[in-house]
Amino acid sequence: MIIDAHQHFWRLKDRDGQWPPASLDAIYRDFLPDDLLPLIGKAGVEGTVLVQTMETDADTDFMLDLADGHSFIKAVVGWVDLRAEDAPEQIAHRSSHPAFKGVRPMLQDIADIGWICDAELEPAITALIKSNLVFDALVRPAQLEDLLRFARRYPALPVVIDHGAKPLIASGHYSAWRRDMAALASLPNVYCKLSGLLTERGEQKPEAxxxxAETILDLFGPQRVIFGSDWPVLRLAGDYQDWLDFCRDIIPPIHHEAIFGANAVRFYSLSDR
Known part of the structure; x- marks a missing residue:
């Protein structure tokens, strides 16, 4: 069984002024289930985790509606305003939907990189834990130290680092990223997605x-690495099947079952889906 634990859908009409810009031809159009189904069918992917791309309730509603109509969408990671006074009530409401499995604030775009450690968020984070939801961390390398403080503060909250924290592959920066990722990997509640790396390579060859990718595997081990495509953003740098094959090549076959499926099922509690 293969689960793609990180993919997106969007409609441009819903994204007035939002990313992606028209200059990104490969992804500047609508992407909906009929666009992905042929790709996952060919690749043998049985299910996906649909992840938010906008900080709006409407986007989360849109994803949950898609999950209701398409059985291959096994989970939705949505958005909740974690600073809102009624955030715990919002989280409890969202968790009543069987596909809603977690939240993802757009941390990479928040100027205050320490925002995630604000005590104001504690009621919302407590509500996530109470509702058995998870936290997708969309961060860049500069935010890893703050993510470490956050993950230490809430050891009962499962956290997954999206896209390996977007390492600076294009410029070859490695040592500081590895150091900070190693600290996070030492925490048992922190996982990492093997996703989104191709788009960070710039003009370098895919082998860069x-x-x-091998560092992520070494640090987090076969039980806490989760495969994801980051499609359709992946289209900026590569092909769906090629990324899957690349990951198959670097992951020892003995760990394929865990990284390509079982870890996502466990982390996102997909057994009911």
């Missing part, structure tokens, strides 16, 4: 991604 390998040392970073």
């Amino acid at each position: 991604v390998r040392p970073y």
